[in-house]
Amino acid sequence: MIKLENICKSYDEKTVLDNIMAEFPDDSITCIMGESGAGKTTLVNLIERFYEVNIGEIIFDDKVEIHDLTRACLRENIAMVLQDTWVYKGTIGDNLKYGLKREITEEEFRNACRETFVDQFVSTLPDGYQTVISNEMSSLSAGEKQLLTICRAFLVKPNILILDEATSSVDTRTEQRIQKAMNHLMQGRTSFVIAHRLSTIKDADLILVMKDGDIIEQGSHEELLAKKGFYADLYNSQFDKTQTA
Secondary structure, eight states: OEEEEEEEEEETTEEEEEEEEEEEOTTOEEEEEESTTSSHHHHHHHHTTSSOOSEEEEEETTTEEGGGSOHHHHHHTEEEEESSOOOOSEEHHHHHTTTOSSOOOHHHHHHHHHHTTHHHHHTTSTTGGGOEEOSSSOOOOHHHHHHHHHHHHHHHOOSEEEEESTTTTSOHHHHHHHHHHHHHHHTTSEEEEEOSOGGGTTTOSEEEEEETTEEEEEEOHHHHHHHTSHHHHHHHHHHHHHHHO
16 A cells, blocks of 8 residues: 655645645556646656655555655665666666566566567567667667566566556557556556556556646546546547547
8 A cells, every 4th residue: 555645746846746645555556647747757756756755745554654765675666667668788688687686587587578578579589588689779669678678677576566658659559569568567566557548547446637736536437437527528539539530
């Protein structure tokens, strides 16, 4: 359980988050949506303690306040998958194991690669997992690089997972494969998903709709549709576009 109590955050006297209150149960998926600048990324960055709150508390398991945990402890238990992928010069295998704090078995490695569909495209490469890649020069597509970052997070085995616009830079077909990989990754973890496409939001346990640093609506997909508010209007407009395309 992660609980936010009266969270406020500001930069240079500009309020970014205003009195945020929310609870996220263990093994749940929370989707956070809103326009650019609504405060979505700031909210998850506070949970990772990249930023400090100005007012309020972030409490884990009903008893541990975030400042009672070291940043190192938090980072060991949290994994992020971002819109912008990165790899470093080295083999695919080394890239996948980058940053691991523990030894993993070959079975664990291969299972993670299968669960995240990395094995499907790596097995077609002449040098397989020994293929050398880099950000500057790589034959991998944006979607394949994204699958590598998802697999990397899978190997970390985090308790908390943050996915920030993880499918926004790929085509629809690639998005479906990445979404399946993320579904495997989110099983048994407390997950936060920042996304614009409602196809990645509908199945969340909780949806937070943010605007100007505040949560203006929260609930499940069905609950928010029943409220006929901001979320329902946005969903219906996207659905209508899909139907007429």
